[in-house]
Amino acid sequence: MELTMGSGLFRRKRNRHGKIKETNIEAKINLTHAAIDATYEIKGIDTEDQVMKDFLFTLGCFEGEKITLISALADNYIIHIKDARYSIDSQLASVIRIGNTE
Amino acid sequence: MLENLIVFLVVGMIISSAVYKIYKDKKKGGGCASCPYNTSCSGGIQNTGECDIK
Amino acid sequence: MRIALTGNPNSGKTTLFNVITGKVEHVGNWAGVTVDKKEGDVKGDWNKTGTKIRIVDLPGAYSMSPYSSEESITSNFVKNEQPDVIINIVDATNLSRSLLLTTQLLELGIPVVVALNKIDLLKNKGITINLKVLSKKLGCPVVETSSILKKGMVEIIDQAVKVSGKGQKAPFQSSILNNDELDKKAYEAKDKERFRFVDKLVKETEIREVESKKQTRQDAIDRIVANKILGIPIFAAVIYLVFSISQSWLGPLIADYFVGWIDKLYVFVDGIMGENISPLLSTLLLDGIIGGVGALIGFLPLIMVLFFQLALLEDSGYMARVAVVMDRYLKKVGLSGKSIIPMIIGTGCAIPGVMATRTIRDERQRRTTAMLTPFMPCGAKLPVIALFSGVFFENAAWVGTSMYFVGIGIIIGGALIVRRITKESSAKSYFIMELPEYRLPSIKRAYVSMMSRAKAFIIKAATIILVCNAAIQIMQTFNWNFQLVAEGMENTSILASLANPFAYLLLPLGFGVWQLAAAAITGFIAKENVVGTLAVVYGISNFIDTEELALVSGANDVASIMGLSSVAALAYLMFNLFTPPCFAAIGAMNAEMESRKWLWGGIAFQLSMGYVVSFIVYQVGTLITTGSFGNAFVPGLIAVAFIIGIIFYLMQRNNQEEYEALKELG
Numbered sequence: 001m002e003l004t005m006g007s008g009l010f011r012r013k014r015n016r017h018g019k020i021k022e023t024n025i026e027a028k029i030n031l032t033h034a035a036i037d038a039t040y041e042i043k044g045i046d047t048e049d050q051v052m053k054d055f056l057f058t059l060g061c062f063e064g065e066k067i068t069l070i071s072a073l074a075d076n077y078i079i080h081i082k083d084a085r086y087s088i089d090s091q092l093a094s095v096i097r098i099g100n101t102e
Numbered sequence: 103m104l105e106n107l108i109v110f111l112v113v114g115m116i117i118s119s120a121v122y123k124i125y126k127d128k129k130k131g132g133g134c135a136s137c138p139y140n141t142s143c144s145g146g147i148q149n150t151g152e153c154d155i156k
Numbered sequence: 157m158r159i160a161l162t163g164n165p166n167s168g169k170t171t172l173f174n175v176i177t178g179k180v181e182h183v184g185n186w187a188g189v190t191v192d193k194k195e196g197d198v199k200g201d202w203n204k205t206g207t208k209i210r211i212v213d214l215p216g217a218y219s220m221s222p223y224s225s226e227e228s229i230t231s232n233f234v235k236n237e238q239p240d241v242i243i244n245i246v247d248a249t250n251l252s253r254s255l256l257l258t259t260q261l262l263e264l265g266i267p268v269v270v271a272l273n274k275i276d277l278l279k280n281k282g283i284t285i286n287l288k289v290l291s292k293k294l295g296c297p298v299v300e301t302s303s304i305l306k307k308g309m310v311e312i313i314d315q316a317v318k319v320s321g322k323g324q325k326a327p328f329q330s331s332i333l334n335n336d337e338l339d340k341k342a343y344e345a346k347d348k349e350r351f352r353f354v355d356k357l358v359k360e361t362e363i364r365e366v367e368s369k370k371q372t373r374q375d376a377i378d379r380i381v382a383n384k385i386l387g388i389p390i391f392a393a394v395i396y397l398v399f400s401i402s403q404s405w406l407g408p409l410i411a412d413y414f415v416g417w418i419d420k421l422y423v424f425v426d427g428i429m430g431e432n433i434s435p436l437l438s439t440l441l442l443d444g445i446i447g448g449v450g451a452l453i454g455f456l457p458l459i460m461v462l463f464f465q466l467a468l469l470e471d472s473g474y475m476a477r478v479a480v481v482m483d484r485y486l487k488k489v490g491l492s493g494k495s496i497i498p499m500i501i502g503t504g505c506a507i508p509g510v511m512a513t514r515t516i517r518d519e520r521q522r523r524t525t526a527m528l529t530p531f532m533p534c535g536a537k538l539p540v541i542a543l544f545s546g547v548f549f550e551n552a553a554w555v556g557t558s559m560y561f562v563g564i565g566i567i568i569g570g571a572l573i574v575r576r577i578t579k580e581s582s583a584k585s586y587f588i589m590e591l592p593e594y595r596l597p598s599i600k601r602a603y604v605s606m607m608s609r610a611k612a613f614i615i616k617a618a619t620i621i622l623v624c625n626a627a628i629q630i631m632q633t634f635n636w637n638f639q640l641v642a643e644g645m646e647n648t649s650i651l652a653s654l655a656n657p658f659a660y661l662l663l664p665l666g667f668g669v670w671q672l673a674a675a676a677i678t679g680f681i682a683k684e685n686v687v688g689t690l691a692v693v694y695g696i697s698n699f700i701d702t703e704e705l706a707l708v709s710g711a712n713d714v715a716s717i718m719g720l721s722s723v724a725a726l727a728y729l730m731f732n733l734f735t736p737p738c739f740a741a742i743g744a745m746n747a748e749m750e751s752r753k754w755l756w757g758g759i760a761f762q763l764s765m766g767y768v769v770s771f772i773v774y775q776v777g778t779l780i781t782t783g784s785f786g787n788a789f790v791p792g793l794i795a796v797a798f799i800i801g802i803i804f805y806l807m808q809r810n811n812q813e814e815y816e817a818l819k820e821l822g
Contacts, residue, residue: 039369051517052586057344058219060253060351068369074384075484078375078591082253083368085375085591087382087480089493092586109429109437116445117626120619127619 031077031093034069040098042067047095059086067098158210159316160234162261163245164254165216166592168273170194172245172303173213176202176313202309205317212239218253219347220260234264241267241316248272248300249281251362255354256347258294263326267319268296271312276302277593282365290361295327304598328353374594378477387481392561394474398465399556403542407458408551414457418450436633436640443695444629445622451691452617452684455539460610462538466503467605471597475500476589482564483587489568490575492516493587495525499567502532503560506737509534510744518585524574526748527758528567530737531765533559535609536683537733543687547714548725555726559733566734566765574761576807616684624678625688632693651693664792665731665767666724666774676731682738694718723777724786727770735766764799771796 034040042065045053056062060082068080077093079086161169173179177196198209217230234242244261246254261268272285291298297315301308328350381390401407425446429438469475479500483493494516502509509529516522533541538556545555631651635641641649647656647670655674662668662676671693678685690696694717720728736742736759746755771792778786 037371047586049586055218056588057347058256060256062348064348065351070369070371070375071379073379073382073480074387075487076382076480076587078378080369083250084253087476087587087589087591089483089487089587092588095586105430105432106434106437109433109441113437113441113445113626117623120622123615123619124623 029098031067031069031079031088031096031098032090034098036069036071039066039068040100041065043097043099045095046097052092059084061096067096157207157241157317157320158212158237158239159241159243160212160214160237160239161243161245162214162230162234162257163216163273164218164247164250164257166590167216167245167247167254168303169213169216169245172271172273172301172309173211175303175306176309177211198313202313204310205314207317209313209317217257219257234261234266239266240320241269243269243271243312243316245271245273245301248274248285249277249283249368251285252354252358255294255357256350259326259328259350259354262294262296262324262328265324267322267324269312269315269319270294270296270298271301271308272298273301273303275300275307276305281368284363286361290357293327293357293360295325377594378591381474382477382480384484387477391478391481392557394469395560396553396557398462398469400553401465402458402462403545403556404551404553407461407542410457410461411454415450415454418446418454422446422450439633440626440629444626444692447696448625448629448688448692449617449622451696452539452621452687453614455542455687456610456613458542459535459538459613460606463535463609464602464606467602468597468599471595471601473592473594476591479589480591485568486571487585487587489571490521491525491528491571492518492521492585494585495521495528498525498529499532499564502529502534504535506530506532506534506741507744510741510748513748516585520578521585523749523751523754523758524571524578526745527574527754527761528570530741530745530762531563531566531570531734533563533733534683534737534741535613536738539684539687540679540729540732543690544725544729547718548720548722555729559729562730562769563733566769570761570765573803573807576811577803616682617688620682621684621688624681624685625692628674628678628689628692662731663788664775664786664795665727665770666778666786667720667728667731668787669719672718672720672728676728676735679732680736680739682740683732686732690718721778721781723781724774726777727774730773731766731770733766734762734769736762764803768796768799 030046031040042061042063044063045056045061047053061067065081070078070080070085072078075090076087077090079088079093161173163169173194173196176198178199179194179196194213196211196213198211203209212233214230214233220231220234233239242261242264244258246258258268258270270291272287272290278285287298287300297319299308299312299315301312303309380386383390422442426438426442429441479496482496482499486495487493495513497515498509498512500509501512506529509532510526513522513526513529516525533556537559541556541559545552549555628651631654632646632649633641634650635645635648636650636653646652651674652670655670655677658677659668659670659673662673667673671690674693675686675689678689694714696714696717715722715725718725742755742759745758749755749758775785775789775792778784
């Protein structure tokens, strides 16, 4: 996981002549890159699937909310949003863009 | 002969009451008779697709 | 007076509904068990007000927002039918999500009473909620309830009656104007604001000693039971245990007493009829009705034990984890992650299972799931499994367990084939499922669920099965000239001549006799019929021995009457399990597939699957056990090769089309 992150970072740096801020790189990471037990802020849901986006919204999974990765099993991620636990698959995890919270 | 008639009536009664019960349940609109929720349920999960399974 | 019950999925609405109305609706510790609205009257015990109160239980919803097309039963009901009071069931352990819906309900102008449910769990989780502040801030009564412990029931009804007719003020005032013409963006902005309001409210009313995002023992359990490698073996072990208990230990023990009574009834009826009764009538009553139905009812204890355990499993929260484990495999073969839900429901009955496919949005995935769900052994197939594992395999629990996993295997293989034939649609499917907390399953709830299923089983045996058995008995007693069939001339009976052509087709599968063919055919009316018909055509009054504490009376006798080797018996069992389901389930498939082509394709596929699987089991099994192939190997091989050839042709055809389409494009 870290490996893909690293190579992405490298490519982006080269493209933009190393003129990219660290926060921007972070903005590109999604839930599949998250560390277990760490809490992140959701930066956006990158999907065309509006129905799914709306559904996630009603669970409190939208930009600005907090999300915690509880465990990563095979193809599934167990996440914590608003005092509840959900299991999501890696496809869904990859559309949840996250950033570190301070 | 009388005994035969009695047995015949008993058998006839059992079968016709079973048929009547099937007919009555069908009219009530139960899908499957083996399901205890057959009159109250219209299917397994909500029609519109909720639950939190997406 | 009408009260609507609303709340998030798995907040305990249906449990509360069952408590206050005294009804027995299906509950499970996972979301989405309630399908449709259900109504009932409040029981006298809880209603001290003297007015008649009707309760409407609605499916769970996370939100009333107009932009989410989901959950429309709930929002339509509340908006269009104007109940007098809304009881909003709020999961006390998850205020921050549940109150979103609450604030939306409060805006409708209908008086709301909040039932703060699962209050019994708060202490354990180190949560304290200030009820007074919460009630004041929300502007509606808040009552602590625990539907599991039946706490707070009188109070909640009492409060509901008090507020009825009073109207409701909304606590949340959005800075954005409330206007029905608002577009989606504005609604979303408004709901975001609403979430802020809820967050603030929760901060003011709730103290948590332990943050809910902290790792718990439950999370550790999840990591084991939903583990990549261990998940499937654990599931297999659980199913094996369930079958061992119901089939080998506890089930037969109870069944023995039970069958004793049926035997006594048989002897008793035989005794009072005396000798003067025409043999035609006495066999119809004794063998056709009492014997046939009794043979099936004999399995009731086994089935009750099994359903009891399945209810415990469902209550514990484990099934949601099974869905997570299976998701990975189903996704690989082009099914939706959601496809597992219909399949798990299908282990009870295929009809609600097939209907549950409605939640799958992609048409191809929905149709494929509807076509494959009936391969899961449903409740009606259990007596058949029990009979064959008892007669031929000494009640081995592995028979039942492996039937489940063969079913799953066929589903996965079938999905692959269907994907090849129909071409994959590019729709992305996401999978999300709330993981309910594990809890100690309630013995009482499992008992109630078991009893209602047992009742349904008995009703079915006494109606459909009874009528079929009587018809089978008559058809085998007469020949086409409506004369009694003479001894030794059984092959001339109406039943035999109808079933014989089918028996020829079944020869390569190892069971080409008219009796077995007839039983397989009556199985399409209801799968339990297989047991009843076998009892009638072979004149076996019970399959369970009362003396030897063994499930099947003289298993060897029964086996020798049927004249099947164990390999052929296994093939016959699989043929009954994996061919098309009963007519009622086929009807459900028709309704959900909405396409004749898919329906007939599905039935043809199920037939071919059952045929091919039992052919392989019988011929390969016979080769292994006896060293040579079984009956009619060559014609069977031709038939199977023909079926496989057609399937390959269909798969190839699409590849060809795709190839040509690609060539045209580029």
